[in-house]
Amino acid sequence: MNDWxxxxxxxxxxxxxxxxxxxAQPESARVMRQxxxxxxxxxxxxxxxxxxxxxxxxxxDYDGYDSGYNTGQVYGSPGGGQGGPGDPVGGRGPRPAxxxxxxxxxxxIVVITGLVVTTVGTxxxxxSKLNREVDLSKVIDRPEQGDGTNYLIVGSDSRAGLSxxxxxxxxxxxxxxxxxxxxxxxxxxxxxxxxxxxxRDSDVEIPTFVGSESGKTYxxxxxxxxxxxxxxxxxxxxxxxxxxxxxxxxxDHYVEIGFAGFANIVDAxxxxxxxxxxxxxxxxxxxxxxxxxxxxxxxxxxxxFVRTRYALAGSDLDxxxxxxxxxxxxxxxxxxxxxxxxxxxxxxxxxxxxxxxxVDKDMGLYDLGKMFWAMKGVxxxxxxxxxxxxxxxxGGNLLWDKAKVKTLVDELKNDEKVTVSGN
Numbered sequence: 193m194n195d196w197x198x199x200x201x202x203x204x205x206x207x208x209x210x211x212x213x214x215x216a217q218p219e220s221a222r223v224m225r226q227x228x229x230x231x232x233x234x235x236x237x238x239x240x241x242x243x244x245x246x247x248x249x250x251x252x253d254y255d256g257y258d259s260g261y262n263t264g265q266v267y268g269s270p271g272g273g274q275g276g277p278g279d280p281v282g283g284r285g286p287r288p289a290x291x292x293x294x295x296x297x298x299x300x301i302v303v304i305t306g307l308v309v310t311t312v313g314t315x316x317x318x319x320s321k322l323n324r325e326v327d328l329s330k331v332i333d334r335p336e337q338g339d340g341t342n343y344l345i346v347g348s349d350s351r352a353g354l355s356x357x358x359x360x361x362x363x364x365x366x367x368x369x370x371x372x373x374x375x376x377x378x379x380x381x382x383x384x385x386x387x388x389x390x391x392r393d394s395d396v397e398i399p400t401f402v403g404s405e406s407g408k409t410y411x412x413x414x415x416x417x418x419x420x421x422x423x424x425x426x427x428x429x430x431x432x433x434x435x436x437x438x439x440x441x442x443x444d445h446y447v448e449i450g451f452a453g454f455a456n457i458v459d460a461x462x463x464x465x466x467x468x469x470x471x472x473x474x475x476x477x478x479x480x481x482x483x484x485x486x487x488x489x490x491x492x493x494x495x496x497f498v499r500t501r502y503a504l505a506g507s508d509l510d511x512x513x514x515x516x517x518x519x520x521x522x523x524x525x526x527x528x529x530x531x532x533x534x535x536x537x538x539x540x541x542x543x544x545x546x547x548x549x550x551v552d553k554d555m556g557l558y559d560l561g562k563m564f565w566a567m568k569g570v571x572x573x574x575x576x577x578x579x580x581x582x583x584x585x586x587g588g589n590l591l592w593d594k595a596k597v598k599t600l601v602d603e604l605k606n607d608e609k610v611t612v613s614g615n
Contacts, residue, residue: 315557318542318546318557319556319557321543321546321547322546322549322551322555322557322560323547323549323550323551324551324552324553324555325550325551325553326428326429326432326446326448326550326551326552326553327404327429327552327553328429328432328443328446328552328553328554329553330402330404330429331401331429331432331433331436332400332401332402332433333399333400333433333437334436334442335436335440335441335442336442337442338441338442338604338605338606338607339381339382339605339606339607340379340380340381340382340604340607341379341380341381341444341445341559341562342377342378342379342441342442342443342444342445342604343377343378343379343380343443343444343445343446343447343563344375344376344377344431344432344435344443344445344446344447345375345376345377345378345447345448345563345567346372346374346375346376346423346428346431346446346447346448346449347372347373347374347375347448347449347450347454347498347515348372348373348423348448348449348450348451372392372419372420372423372424372431373392373420373498373499374389374392374498374511374512374515375389375390375392375419375420375431375435376388376389376390376515376516377390377435377439377441377443378563378566378567378570379604380562380563380566381604381607382607383607383608383609384574384575384576384609384610385566385567385569385570385574385575385576386570386575386576386577386578386604386610387516387567387570387571387575387576387577387578388578388579388580388600388614389512389513389515389516389578389579389580389614390419390435390512390580391419391508391509391512391579391580391582391590392418392419392420392508393418393419393420393508393588393589393590394418394419394580394589394590394592395416395417395418395419395585395586395589395590395591395592396416396417396418396419396422396434396435396438397412397414397415397416397434397437397438398412398413398415398416398417398421398422398425398430398434399412399433399434399437400412401426401429401430401433401434403426404426404427404428404429404430405426416589417589418588418589419431419434419435422434428446428448428550432446438592439597439601440598440601440605441601441604441605445551445552445554445555445559445563446550446551446552446555447549447550447551447555447560447563448549448550448551449545449548449549449550450548451495452548453544453545453547453548453549454491454494454495454498454548455491455492455494455495456491456544456547456548457491457522457526457541457544457545457548458489458490458491458494458495458522459490459491459544460537460540460541460543460544460545461522461525461526461531461537461541462525462537463488463489463490463491463494464488464489464494464518464521464522464525465486465487465488465489465521465525466486466487466488466489466494466497466517466518466521467485467486468482468483468484468485468486468487469484470484471484472484473497473500475496475500475501477500477501478495478496478497478499478500478501479492479495479496480493480496480497480499480500481496482497494518494522497514497518498511498514498515498518499511500514508590509579509582509590509615512579513579516571516577519567519571520568520571520572523564523567523568523571523572524568524571524572526541526564527565527568576610578610578612578613578614579614579615580592580597580614580615581593581596581597581600581612581613581614581615582614582615596612599611599612600612
């Protein structure tokens, strides 16, 4: 049986290949055997392959361009249907270049949105961790509000949360209750920030006050005590009342941190570098035992450093200077890019600090941040750092210089540049 279309045979193909046939039926509709076609699909046995046209003149190189008539393709596109790049007719043409401006725009939108969501989430997370336990509305007979903002910052000797082993390790002892180990007034305003250390041995008068728990009124009797005794007697509210009564300066916010919280913050930032003065420092009561020179203190060592007193000839004034010195180093350590831009360090640091802080009920995260940056600026030399002016002592209590204190308070109330120097 002859497999070839009418007018064709294996003997008469010869020079007629590619030039048409005697049949009236169009060639493209007939099945013609192809001599050779590169990468053509293979058909089953007994099914002849189809010829391909090579050029417009009908002459054929067998390895040449395939018109695609026999497969349903358009002008040689290998996949059928649409043509690829470079097709002479009917193809899609070159692929368009990417729109980099649009890509950058959307990438920026995604990044900014992520930062906003993270920032807002962090703010509410941090704000929820503040322990707002101090109610300043219980403080009576308060001074008039001045310009600027005044923070009372307290370091207490609270052992809350410490195990027996930790108390031994930190040399805190096991005294019940809590007392103030350090007290500072931070004034922030438009004419420079001022940090004033209040020695805990300062001689003060306990005024009339309302008990924070009982609600009873306790009349003042004119009795004088050391400043830290006010806190021991009735907590933060009486301490604020006593400071306001003896200075005439209104306290806007209260911030307190205990032993454990202080040590945890230092450990969270990886330790704090401090320069120990010549001669070193050793105090068996606080646990301080340092050689002279620069060294990085961990949480336990840092607590010993700020608490030490007997290594400084028992001077409370020298201790307050060391506390300010350490706060400067700590603030600079916390406010470095390696801490702020590293979430694995930033969040533990924030967590350690916020978990251990006690603040007043009106304190917000913004107020706390403002306080921190003001402290950093003051300790870095952008403001004034001083001790309360002292004129002498009586019975082991340090007496404030009344004239200098009045000038200092007036300048703070009016948010003026401080001209008074401390001890």
